[in-house]
Amino acid sequence: MEMFVYQVIESNQLYLSLCIEVDRVYWRKRGADIAILFSTSSIGEAYSWIQNRKDQYIMNGKKPVALSKYHQLFLSWSSLEQEAEKLFNLLQGRALLWSELISFLHKKNIINIKLTLLPILQLLYLENRMEIKPGVTCNDVIYRWTCHRCMSDRKYLRMTDCATCGKQCSMCEQCIWLGRSRTCTPFFLFAPSSIKKEKLISVKPLSLTAAQQKVCEQILSFTQSEEKQFLLWAVTGAGKTEMMVPVIAQIRSEGKKICWVTPRKDVVHELQPRIKRIFPQERVLALYGGSSDLWMEGDIVIATAHQLWRYFQAFDLIIVDEVDAFPLYQNIALEKGIERALSTGGKMILLTATPPRQWLEWSRSGKLPSATLSARYHGHPLPVPKLIQERRLWDKIENRKPITPFNHFIKQVITYQGQALIFVPEIRRVKQVLEWIRENGHGHLAMAGVYSQMSNREEVIRRFRNVELDCLVTTTILERGVTVPKCFVMVLGADNLLFDQAALIQMAGRVGRSSTYPYGEVWFLATERTEGQLQAKKQITYLNRLAKKEGFIRKEAYYQ
Template structure:
């Protein structure tokens, strides 16, 4: 997209501005100064990204504007620095233009609704058009740039180039180099590609990392709201119990929730521009969802907005009915790819982490569930999106059974406040994995034979009426082990599934309904599937693909029910690895902590 660059008189000379629709600027300056209003216009129009960069350089240079010839010369020097093509620079001219009322009449009611609808959002122009269509703003849809520019001038919106541009100097020669990063996802470098652009008429970079959400170009306007701070009344620390009692939490859960509430109280009291962070480190099956209810209620009671985000769509769909039941008088919006509520606004939002790219400074509290899960874990793009979504002075609440190592290190160094939840609601210890030694899995597949030790483990599970998760490290191992298990246990229903299985959802339902006794699978089912009476066998637990976090999560499928809290977990390995021993150590440490805190049954 192209934009116009112009200057208006300021306290220290002229101040440069960019415009998506100069008619809105003329209207605005006429309202400010009356008939004497005039602007100094730069021609020709530029790519919006170039206009934004040149404006920044001009305003930083503080060039005096009395001598038009020397000003134009200086402008052309700065235009080279802004990487504007030479033919455009040669055509640059300046002229004084009196402001005239040449735009359409604004529809005041639509203008107000537009600004309200953009609250907390960060959108491309195409997405803005979809929003105005959804909200039925006919006048805005007819002249979108006019309304956007007018709101921008009044300080209701931010309008930024799709890319953030910074200049750095290379060591040791200290030569200047320009770096671009995508404002929506934070990607740069090799993730940016340059092509001829039909929108601005010159070579223009675009971001490939977040293309699935719409293409961000150097010349794309990013339209976002200005964060507002809600009035927040004081809450006494002893009044926090009122946010915990209604939810019927166990003492284990209540202790963690109270620590998190104290954190929020202190975080909001600080009113720091930097968002504060807190981690709830809870064992698998501890009831993390129920533990966040007090924090949600606390923020909502203060007029704030809450986001609960998770990497996986299936978890979002699972959370939706639970949160709606818990907060029946709160507007709950659910967002994922294909969601029908994409443009709805609510006090409580549930979303996949990818959807956060469309938000900016929107939420007082951002709760990130399964922070260690794919695709959020080790994904700078999604971490960047999450960092944009929280308001200044807001807070993050991380939930995880297996926090990534950087978070664990921050906890150890007292840089990240943390509440540990070392016991499940039924107050029984976590099943500690037992190690058995086997040949490499590839050799077992070649032999087409299950070792006797593994057969005995499986038979014990079958004899006690349990269902069995059998985890393997690779997708291509699922089918061979299905065949071996069916041969070895002809009277038992054995199925298998993986991320490539189109019928995975149906097979999980059959497993939940006990139609299947043994399910061979990969880490795709390491979390999110709870079976009341289940055991776990991890074949090739020493495989490089299984880190400690994955092993802990897979182990966590066992012993989740109060009727069967002592399910068994076996690690079948060729040799002990740091991941295997680290997982066992983490589970034992949580059991020791639970025992020390009195969270386990004395029996």
């Protein structure tokens, strides 16, 4: 694609052009002429050229000469304006690479646009309804290299021979699986919609607990405040989806858009139908890699974090779920993506069961408005972990020797007809622990192991969920993901450095979530007592005490 840089004669402004004929007519209509200064096949070059020479052209007072030869625009100006309006309505609030824009248009069945697309885009650019940037900027100053799409710095950028522009071109490896962002690829940021129509929202009635109700009120008053972010610290199994319903209803009734960001695809799958059932008349999308909802228009979008790189100021409320979890936590590119997808004046709610210490400090000092939901929806306290020390734990397991507390744990599981979820710190331990359990008199149990690289991972998890397995040995991949009604958790080697306070709280949080069986046990078995174990127990105890003090624990649950 040929790109131009031009100057409006008698003005200091330099512009990019994808279709110079449009610029000529546009400026003629305003009584000005233009002069082409530079042309290239790479948007990156054109963009850098402007950045580097802006001052030079303006300072020297050079007077460029207008070219006299132009092609004619083959459609009338008024129909160009109409077409631009139509396309803009579809693309508002999107941030798309050239290839994504083409996929988008195909999906919308807009296929006869080949000849008019560049003029339309150019008009939108001139009218400030769209910005054009290169996918990647790589100019002389290496520390300024950046991918405009995912906002990564040079760490993720690689120079490659590019077949598209025939030159050396930089490509971003951070966002590659959403399509290649490179120096010669244009990246478009379409301005968000400014029209918000108030509407009546029909919501399936929900009954909230007193604890949930209190938090909902705090969240609603946050949306009316000047604050931008709100931290909701809700214990595992608090019923956070239900708690978000009033605020979603409120924001939707103002005609505004909402995005619910979650770290994992399986949560998107689970959440989208739930939200759709609660808001039957709203367009609720599920967005993740390979999703069939891609490029659809939604009122409430449930998405994995990477998908937000495709939006520009599109959402008025972004709910960031499990904000402290991988891949979101401390991933600057994803954070920036969320930030960019939020409208000016938009609100962000950060949800977590395990807030990092720093955030709690911000919350205490008033820097970050927040609420704490200390009670589970069923009003039973969180199971407090039992800390059990076992000398030479892994030696014993490696040598297939029995460990008495472990046998007691399994006995409990069998007595209560529960399911055991056994966490181990490393993949290599999964098989080892399974064999050790079998050889220590528990061979009759239906058992399996699971870890991230396993090809039939989903199948094993499904069997555990369907209560076809008595015991599942897992790495931390199931730390947050899986919920079964009668769950008993054992963390083997809880002193491993991988198991920090947050991980241990999440693992403990698998237990007692169901209102039909709000009990179960959590055991941390380790050679050493670590800060992580002690802090996890301390925090769980603190939250239970808080819930009791606030009157959110049901009386009959006190002595369980």
